[in-house]
Amino acid sequence: MNPPATAAVPATAASPLPQPLLQVRGLVKHFPIRRGLFGRVQGQVRAVDGVDLTLRERETLGVVGESGCGKSTLGRALLRLIEPSAGQVLFDGTDLGTLDAAALRSQRRAMQIIFQDPFSSLNPRMTVGRILAEPLRLHGLHRGREGERVAELLRTVGLAPEHALRYPHEFSGGQRQRIGIARALAVEPRLVVCDEAVSALDVSVQAQVVNLLQDLQQRLGLAYVFIAHDLAVVRHIATHVAVMYLGRIVEWADKRTLFAAPRHPYTQALLAAIPVPEPPRAAGGARTRLLLAGDVPSPAKPPPGCRFHTRCPHARPRCAEDSPALQATLEAAAAGATHAVACHFWREIEPAAAALPEAAPANPRLERLQAAFRD
Numbered sequence: 001m002n003p004p005a006t007a008a009v010p011a012t013a014a015s016p017l018p019q020p021l022l023q024v025r026g027l028v029k030h031f032p033i034r035r036g037l038f039g040r041v042q043g044q045v046r047a048v049d050g051v052d053l054t055l056r057e058r059e060t061l062g063v064v065g066e067s068g069c070g071k072s073t074l075g076r077a078l079l080r081l082i083e084p085s086a087g088q089v090l091f092d093g094t095d096l097g098t099l100d101a102a103a104l105r106s107q108r109r110a111m112q113i114i115f116q117d118p119f120s121s122l123n124p125r126m127t128v129g130r131i132l133a134e135p136l137r138l139h140g141l142h143r144g145r146e147g148e149r150v151a152e153l154l155r156t157v158g159l160a161p162e163h164a165l166r167y168p169h170e171f172s173g174g175q176r177q178r179i180g181i182a183r184a185l186a187v188e189p190r191l192v193v194c195d196e197a198v199s200a201l202d203v204s205v206q207a208q209v210v211n212l213l214q215d216l217q218q219r220l221g222l223a224y225v226f227i228a229h230d231l232a233v234v235r236h237i238a239t240h241v242a243v244m245y246l247g248r249i250v251e252w253a254d255k256r257t258l259f260a261a262p263r264h265p266y267t268q269a270l271l272a273a274i275p276v277p278e279p280p281r282a283a284g285g286a287r288t289r290l291l292l293a294g295d296v297p298s299p300a301k302p303p304p305g306c307r308f309h310t311r312c313p314h315a316r317p318r319c320a321e322d323s324p325a326l327q328a329t330l331e332a333a334a335a336g337a338t339h340a341v342a343c344h345f346w347r348e349i350e351p352a353a354a355a356l357p358e359a360a361p362a363n364p365r366l367e368r369l370q371a372a373f374r375d
Contacts, residue, residue, distance in 0.1 A: 062238030
């Protein structure tokens, strides 16, 4: 089980740390594999297997990893949309696992989710106005002035109040995602889980939605758990990043530290796969890239020891026997930052070059092309 990872700057006498909004301790979610006439359990899919994390108000935790690593399952288990198999989720000091159905519904006013597919998550038989008014009625909010609140929500996400009379199929993908964001904001939450909220959108629309999420965070003081595949988007919006592999967090750091000096081999491989406009060239004239061998193991039969050892270029015999715990790096501790790595030999692995440079070198051809489109 990973030790608790904290996403914050060390406390001082002048600036004490705020209490965490969300604390997760040893969260586990296993799905039974049933076979045969009587549906006997033949095994377990270890979707989430011992995750610890901490999130404070106004922070954004980016959760990244390959498909099937457990990101979306983690997001749903945080809100008890699916029941965890073990572990503890504390929201503002309240253990969500101890709440009955009525208390959990009341608590969910403060915890909302934005789903990946903006079309399938909206009822096609309801107008946008009814979709946004439904959570208000469930929680008894703004009684007698639901229409005013719906119009306010639509304006907040950049839509017009008259859009309340339309149906979801009458909107574009980006507009539907804005409706999903408005629905999540309707009950004035403090935590929003964004489950691949921009993955199904075009790049230009992605930028609009991400900028909207950041603007809402600043105005409303929201905390986000931002689940995504696109590391460039995560770098833009996140304050801290957790890298998942086969149900476990293998590296956790603040955004700048992780992208500047990743220490886990899996994180290095993920960052090396990011396309950049002007990639650096190695001495031989080819771009340096770390390629992983083999396929992702099945979460139903994860490898013993370190789960990444079957694909790791730095694997040793100990990796197949002993599961590593998250260890804080000395450099981060000395600098007052947070950086933890689940690797036995991370100290012996050279940090990878920084990914996604802050400023790409000037490209005259690209500048002329951009100027032509502006004109």
